[in-house]
Amino acid sequence: EAQVTQNPRYLITVTGKKLTVTCSQNMNHEYMSWYRQDPGLGLRQIYYSMNVEVTDKGDVPEGYKVSRKEKRNFPLILESPSPNQTSLYFCASMAGHNSPLHFGNGTRLTVT
Amino acid sequence: QKEVEQDPGPLSVPEGAIVSLNCTYSNSAFQYFMWYRQYSRKGPELLMYTYSSGNKEDGRFTAQVDKSSKYISLFIRDSQPSDSATYLCAMSARGTGALTFGSGTRLQVQP
Numbered sequence: 001e002a003q004v005t006q007n008p009r010y011l012i013t014v015t016g017k018k019l020t021v022t023c024s025q026n027m028n029h030e031y032m033s034w035y036r037q038d039p040g041l042g043l044r045q046i047y048y049s050m051n052v053e054v055t056d057k058g059d060v061p062e063g064y065k066v067s068r069k070e071k072r073n074f075p076l077i078l079e080s081p082s083p084n085q086t087s088l089y090f091c092a093s094m095a096g097h098n099s100p101l102h103f104g105n106g107t108r109l110t111v112t
Numbered sequence: 113q114k115e116v117e118q119d120p121g122p123l124s125v126p127e128g129a130i131v132s133l134n135c136t137y138s139n140s141a142f143q144y145f146m147w148y149r150q151y152s153r154k155g156p157e158l159l160m161y162t163y164s165s166g167n168k169e170d171g172r173f174t175a176q177v178d179k180s181s182k183y184i185s186l187f188i189r190d191s192q193p194s195d196s197a198t199y200l201c202a203m204s205a206r207g208t209g210a211l212t213f214g215s216g217t218r219l220q221v222q223p
Binding site for chain 2: 098101
């Protein structure tokens with residue numbers, strides 16, 4: 001089944017403790033991205049990647065890092081999480097320009 | 113002011129009703145317009161995709177784009193309880209990758 005898989009689905013952590021949210025897609029998509037979803041603000045793009053070893057900032061990249069060493073994986077790294085990064089995070093991928101964006105089922109992160 | 117405005121709802125309608133969901137936007141460069149449906153605890157899934165102005169129909173769903181008014185709509189005919197979800201509009205100047213999303217409208221269809 002074609003899918004985008006994120007792990008973990010739920011994560012509670014404390015301020016300053018580094019964490020990684022993994023994302024993997026099995027559709028051989030070149031484009032991958034990360035979004036955060038907050039009430040009243042909708043989905044906002046954090047980072048995106050057009051291909052392996054190519055990443056770029058989205059609208060809200062501060063406090064986040066990403067890497068794209070393999071085509072299928074696009075982990076999101078929070079080096080020093082803060083409470084304002086408490087949010088619902090979505091990974092997404094697509095085959096190419098103007099193709100549908102496929103989303104994972106989300107990771108709910110709480111930073112205390 | 114946000115680039116894309118969407119009424120958060122909730123919008124509650126009886127089964128069988130016609131539902132109208134709307135977004136307004138300010139960026140005249142937007143050319144690609146999408147509607148996503150998001151069920152609770154799930155990621156958004158693409159419902160409708162249109163380029164530039166006009167209408168597009170797919171089953172019970174019709175998407176309309178009026179670029180002159182910077183206004184897009186999604187109509188759902190014969191609404192079903194299974195349509196209960198949050199509907200997100202999204203748009204882009206360059207295609208489906210660099211999207212700007214509305215904040216979503218929560219729809220509840222009562223049986």
